[in-house]
Amino acid sequence: MTLSVPAYAAFSPTEPLRPTVVERREPGPKDVVIDIVWAGICHSDIHTVRDHWGPASFPVVPGHEIAGIVTQVGSEVEKFKVGDHAGVGCMVGSCGECPNCKAGDEQYCSGTGMIGTYNAVGKDGLPTYGGYSDLIVVDESFALKVPDNLPLDQVAPLLCAGITTYSPLRHWNAGPGTRVAVVGLGGLGHMAVKLADAMGAEVTVLSQSLRKKEDGLRLGADHYFATSDKNTFKELKSSFDLILNTVSEVTEIGAFLNLLDRDGTLVQLGLPEHPFPFSPAPLVFGRRRWAGSLIGGIAETQEMLDFCGEKGIGSDVERIESGQINEAYERVLKSDVRYRFVIDGNTFKA
Numbered sequence: 001m002t003l004s005v006p007a008y009a010a011f012s013p014t015e016p017l018r019p020t021v022v023e024r025r026e027p028g029p030k031d032v033v034i035d036i037v038w039a040g041i042c043h044s045d046i047h048t049v050r051d052h053w054g055p056a057s058f059p060v061v062p063g064h065e066i067a068g069i070v071t072q073v074g075s076e077v078e079k080f081k082v083g084d085h086a087g088v089g090c091m092v093g094s095c096g097e098c099p100n101c102k103a104g105d106e107q108y109c110s111g112t113g114m115i116g117t118y119n120a121v122g123k124d125g126l127p128t129y130g131g132y133s134d135l136i137v138v139d140e141s142f143a144l145k146v147p148d149n150l151p152l153d154q155v156a157p158l159l160c161a162g163i164t165t166y167s168p169l170r171h172w173n174a175g176p177g178t179r180v181a182v183v184g185l186g187g188l189g190h191m192a193v194k195l196a197d198a199m200g201a202e203v204t205v206l207s208q209s210l211r212k213k214e215d216g217l218r219l220g221a222d223h224y225f226a227t228s229d230k231n232t233f234k235e236l237k238s239s240f241d242l243i244l245n246t247v248s249e250v251t252e253i254g255a256f257l258n259l260l261d262r263d264g265t266l267v268q269l270g271l272p273e274h275p276f277p278f279s280p281a282p283l284v285f286g287r288r289r290w291a292g293s294l295i296g297g298i299a300e301t302q303e304m305l306d307f308c309g310e311k312g313i314g315s316d317v318e319r320i321e322s323g324q325i326n327e328a329y330e331r332v333l334k335s336d337v338r339y340r341f342v343i344d345g346n347t348f349k350a
């Protein structure tokens with residue numbers, strides 16, 4: 001027996017998403033059922049359904065920024081009770097036994113690999129379907145506890161955009177005295193600004209234009225520069241310890257590497273469709289590093305949510321209904337979102 005759940009899916013890389021019904025497993029003893037209240041739209045959803053990262057397994061129900069309310073708990077569930085606010089991010093499983101899983105870095109699982117919240121196959125043998133849907137059934141160890149003081153619409157984007165920026169900020173020790181630049185003020189970028197500011201770092205936004213400068217300063221940036229202005233790259237040469245590159249397209253990476261001080265690190269978060277043309281010179285002259293980082297582990301995601309609860313940090317969201325998903329995708333592609341679309345989970349009902 002399975003549960004038939006209303007959802008929105010992509011059926012090919014070229015067609016708009018449309019309503020459908022998907023089958024999820026009946027909840028087992030360790031599962032929780034979460035009524036999805038809000039689901040964020042991440043640029044990764046668009047990369048996936050448009051086959052930017054290789055052929056997807058259609059139909060794809062995207063959505064890995066899920067916030068909702070627990071409606072059912074299995075007999076062995078310990079962390080949740082009915083009525084709790086809960087979240088699900090980019091993973092719903094991993095081997096649990098490899099050194100990376102044991103270290104709490106399930107996203108780098110070297111056993112089976114992490115099981116994605118969508119476009120993967122779950123341990124139950126069924127395709128995984130994401131948050132553009134009425135409800136989700138998930139093993140409690142991949143569900144997160146959501147602080148009660150944060151509204152669920154503002155919480156949803158924390159499950160990907162939040163943890164993807166929190167994890168490298170912590171890993172590379174952002175804090176008082178560190179100079180952090182955030183490239184691209186979109187979903188990830190606006191969370192990077194809020195979180196780096198809350199950690200006490202000096203924050204600079206590097207955006208394509210000054211169009212969103214007022215927002216950037218309000219979100220917590222100390223400085224704001226346009227990358228379309230060539231003077232920006234002269235003025236800011238060698239002036240950052242850490243740069244988070246959240247841009248979803250190929251960027252002139254050497255120009256950004258030159259903005260790092262000696263021993264600085266540029267962390268690549270954006271995963272564009274096409275490879276980067278790359279010269280190693282900016283790394284060599286300055287002992288700089290170009291690193292990457294993938295979301296964050298479950299324990300760190302919980303730490304991030306608790307940090308956001310303490311500091312009162314949520315995402316800046318634009319609320320939409322399921323019928324507006326395709327329109328929202330076009331706006332994300334035009335960098336016209338302030339700063340995350342969240343879909344009303346009640347609009348997936350059959």
Ligand code: NAP
Binds near residue numbers: 185188268270332
């Ligand atoms: P988003 O909301 O679309 O933000 C991307 C931002 O990049 C835009 O707002 C824009 O900022 C800038 N940008 C877009 N096109 C550009 C271009 N042609 N040249 C220069 N700048 C451009 O996307 P997102 O959801 O934050 O995701 C960003 C990227 O991170 C995607 O590739 C996504 O797949 C990836 N991602 C990675 C992880 C991970 O674990 N590493 C997790 C989630 C997402 P401005 O208008 O301010 O310039």
Ligand code: ZN
Binds near residue numbers: 042090
């Ligand atoms: Zn994402």
